[in-house]
Amino acid sequence: MRDLSKDRALLAINSATVKALTLPQLVESCVRRGIGGIAPWRDIVQAVGIEKAGKLIRDAGLTVSCYCRGGLFTAADEPGRRAAIDDSRRAVDEAATIGAKCLVVLGGGLPNGSKDLAGAHAQVRDGIAALLPHARAARMPLAIEPLHPMTAADRCCVNTLAHANDLCDVMGDGVGVALDVYHVWWDPDLPRQIERAGKRILTYHVCDWLMKTRDTVFDRGMPGDGVIDLRAIRAMVEATGYSGLIDVEIFSTENWWKRDPEEVLRICLERHQTVV
């Protein structure tokens, strides 16, 4: 298991953790602190312009651990599903332009008015399959992210690493998984599925599950503030040979998003070295 106690290079800051920062501000702050990477969402990249964002990141010497995000394939009608695939192709191109290691892909929830979970699963599978040739041509790996089951209806109906692994089995080359501890920590099948995922783990995300969680999306904790055994999960992930960066991704309307981003970055780095 890698020793992070003095590490800065393996930390990546997900831009959603410090939403107030622009891409140039995020890049500057990370460089100043010796942080090795970033995981930008599309909004802050598009705000700068894709080519310019890529140059900015390359010139700074930062790794783009992943690009967030494509997918959300489920929709009530064919034009809706086609639009999601088209948009995901653009996300692939953006990811390639900025030199991201992978594009995070979310399944999508139940289409409006639908109760057909198996149908939604099929739409996700078909959406990834439709996106894959373009991603392969761009040499941009797709990282399927299982989201917590509490998001199955409104965000993502792929809710276990087992399901993401099953999708990888079907898809073959060019597809892997994005593993975020927040979504999978509760799963008794996690050790087996991490081992099964093996080299498919393309990006690894941390935050924490707060004992009293007040929102199904926007109440994540800073690593160390919750109940997830982060060391144990990282040990399993690194036992597969994972050698990539570790992204801190925290959605937190009532706490971390209210704080000074510089304070948040300082604490992210401290926790990276002490509890992750």
Next chain:
Amino acid sequence: MRDLSKDRALLAINSATVKALTLPQLVESCVRRGIGGIAPWRDIVQAVGIEKAGKLIRDAGLTVSCYCRGGLFTAADEPGRRAAIDDSRRAVDEAATIGAKCLVVLGGGLPNGSKDLAGAHAQVRDGIAALLPHARAARMPLAIEPLHPMTAADRCCVNTLAHANDLCDVMGDGVGVALDVYHVWWDPDLPRQIERAGKRILTYHVCDWLMKTRDTVFDRGMPGDGVIDLRAIRAMVEATGYSGLIDVEIFSTENWWKRDPEEVLRICLERHQTVV
């Protein structure tokens, strides 16, 4: 699949759905409406006195589909774990006295200050094993209820029907499962695990998952108001030979708990006949 369109006998009202009612009030309302059963929590039974509650229910001719609840076995120390087992033994006795079909058993969450999920799983297994001889002697089946993964930290670390089935495999006779659609609807493995559970399904609970869920515990929907394909799940459950009642259990601080219990009961019956 059973036709519920004119049915009243297979409906059981969980007392948590109409929290404002005392046991005598709940019994009277159900009898007046021709509703076949109740699923009382311990508080309203204890308020009347166990023996008296049993006589009241028997005289009314109501079925007690399940008694809620025992378990919560996890604790930071041995006295805490022993207290949970002792309390669950009393719950077994109460369930037997009021003639319940089974006692619902929850695992419990992570002990205070603990991040040891596997340890919590072991405590649950050991707790059920310790309770089982008493339950068998009282001829009171224990219904292990998997709870939604979002409750893993603070309520129950048994979060899939697969895990509950695994526990049943270990425990043998006298143990089954309580299946609540709210907790398991998202699981792609659900069809297989329902088939695997088979005769072990001791009680079946319905409510609904609201697309926008505002609380991890207390924002359940009335059957028909959410996204769960209730008919499809009931078809799978009844295909195993399940012939018991169907409990409506709704925790809803901001909606149903604020309404007149008589209105809630009327709507429960209507939804039982039309969407469950």
